[in-house]
Amino acid sequence: MTKAKGLEVSLAVAEAVKQANVDVIAAYPITPQTHIVEELSVYVANGELDAEYVPVESEHTAMSASVGSSAAGARTYTATSAQGLALMHEILFIASGLRLPIVMTVANRALSAPISIWNDHGDIMAERDIGWVQIFAENGQEAYDLSIAAFKIAEDHRVLLPVCVNIDGFILTHMIEPVLFIDQKKIDAFLPPFNPALTLDPKKPVTMGPVGVPEVYAESRKQCEQALINSREIVAEVFDQWGKTFDRNYKLIEKNGPDEAKSLFITMGSMGETTMTAVQELTDSGESVGQVRIRLWRPFPKKEFLNAIAGAEELIIIDRALSPGSHNGPVAQEVKALLYDEPVKPRVHNVIAGLGGRDVTVKDFKKMYAMSRKNELDPNYTIWGVRSDA
Amino acid sequence: MAESAICAWQKLELGTAITTPGNSAELRTGDWxxxxxxxxxxxxxxxxxxxxxxxxxxxxxxxxxxxxxxxxxxxxxxxxxxxxxxxxxxxxxx
Incomplete structure (x- = not known):
């Protein structure tokens, strides 16, 4: 292992994709994803990466071309954000339905209107049910590591599903962070060449994506969903292997703070780092607080999550997306549905914070905690920091 | 899609692909x-x-x-x- 190098996280992700030795990149630039694909196009242009770079005319085409190249047996990568992800929408379901192990980075950004280039999770939450494995990275090192691990997860024959690695737009993509890069030989040993299970081959013709009549469609969906459910185990296995090989350990659900903490913050993505500082300071001043970070969002690691929150009296669930007209934000909906079957349920507060790039600081987390103690948070959800005349 | 596709989900081809070309002739379109x-x-x-x-x-x-x-x-x-x-x-x- 070499010394850490200070680098913009987008460029670290591009390096990871290069080191994963992809065959095809089909991408359309969109802020804040641009630096990733721009850097990859440079690698291809100067011969550092022997891959086909398809400069498509839209994200709809980026995902369509990715489906085609993955079906032809090429290791395929793309990246997008917000409106771009929304434009891919219908093809995202086809990628998982055809069981194609595409890897995609989503530089999470708020959806228009009004136009926002800044971070929140509204883009991926609108694509929650696409049937992809969905992972959230918390910092630059994770973004680099998980971008490589994603290929191993996706291409495992027990999975064969596309994987999406979420990294918070700007907060991660444009941040210069120290990153430990891995030697190419070690990556090659960890990630063998793509061995597709089924390919478009004129010598052995197959039809991918035929009509699924009512007698078949439900079974077809069941096959995909079961593969997604089963992938939980393989994600954990790949993370374990990563830890053993590269000495950096990742879990599906991470717990931080004292084991017996009565209150737990629940976060996804980069916000977990800020929460970590808040948890430390609150613990230092004698409060019983911890945090649980969700790294694997789909499939949701039910068992690991319930283990992590066991014994807690109160959860403060931070959502970085609004689910308009619902009782809660998407993460809180998920957790509350899970708790319904549990004999002992902690109290749940839901705070929707950081919409459209609004800063969420250590001070904010401390205030959320203080309000939860005094029962001042809205029983359903509180949109944090929203200015109001009322 | 052939009659053989009317099976348990575990037996479906990966991604519901058709791996036997020309098998549409096996589909009884006359059954409705x-x-x-x-x-x-x-x-x-x-x-x-x-x-x-x-x-x-x-x-x-x-x-x-x-x-x-x-x-x-x-x-x-x-x-x-x-x-x-x-x-x-x-x-x-x-």
Whole structure:
């Protein structure tokens, strides 16, 4: 292992994709994803990466071309954000339905209107049910590591599903962070060449994506969903292997703070780092607080999550997306549905914070905690920091 | 999609792919018809108009020169009966 190098996280992700030795990149630039694909196009242009770079005319085409190249047996990568992800929408379901192990980075950004280039999770939450494995990275090192691990997860024959690695737009993509890069030989040993299970081959013709009549469609969906459910185990296995090989350990659900903490913050993505500082300071001043970070969002690691929150009296669930007209934000909906079957349920507060790039600081987390103690948070959800005349 | 695709989800091909080319011939498209064509051989002049108009291409000339419909594929649309210049085909309940 070499010394850490200070680098913009987008460029670290591009390096990871290069080191994963992809065959095809089909991408359309969109802020804040641009630096990733721009850097990859440079690698291809100067011969550092022997891959086909398809400069498509839209994200709809980026995902369509990715489906085609993955079906032809090429290791395929793309990246997008917000409106771009929304434009891919219908093809995202086809990628998982055809069981194609595409890897995609989503530089999470708020959806228009009004136009926002800044971070929140509204883009991926609108694509929650696409049937992809969905992972959230918390910092630059994770973004680099998980971008490589994603290929191993996706291409495992027990999975064969596309994987999406979420990294918070700007907060991660444009941040210069120290990153430990891995030697190419070690990556090659960890990630063998793509061995597709089924390919478009004129010598052995197959039809991918035929009509699924009512007698078949439900079974077809069941096959995909079961593969997604089963992938939980393989994600954990790949993370374990990563830890053993590269000495950096990742879990599906991470717990931080004292084991017996009565209150737990629940976060996804980069916000977990800020929460970590808040948890430390609150613990230092004698409060019983911890945090649980969700790294694997789909499939949701039910068992690991319930283990992590066991014994807690109160959860403060931070959502970085609004689910308009619902009782809660998407993460809180998920957790509350899970708790319904549990004999002992902690109290749940839901705070929707950081919409459209609004800063969420250590001070904010401390205030959320203080309000939860005094029962001042809205029983359903509180949109944090929203200015109001009322 | 062949009849073989009507199976347990575990037995479906990966991504519901079709791995045996040309197997659409095995699909019984004729299983949802309500009416089927029946030819009155007294009236039939063996002109083959029914075969030309059949959208399913399931009517072809037999050795005896008549044009029977292959009921494995016939969807019972009635176009043959409608187009027959001698009104020799009637649609009867299947």
């Amino acid at each position: 018809k309500t009416l089927r064509p029946e030819t009155d051989r007294e009236k039939c002049i063996k002109c083959g108009m029914c075969s030309i108009y059949c959208p399913e291409f399931c009517i072809s000339e037999a050795e005896d020169g008549y044009y029977p419909a292959d009921l494995f594929y016939c969807k019972g649309c009635g176009i043959c009966a409608n187009e027959c210049p001698k009104k020799a085909i009637s649609m009867i309940m299947d």
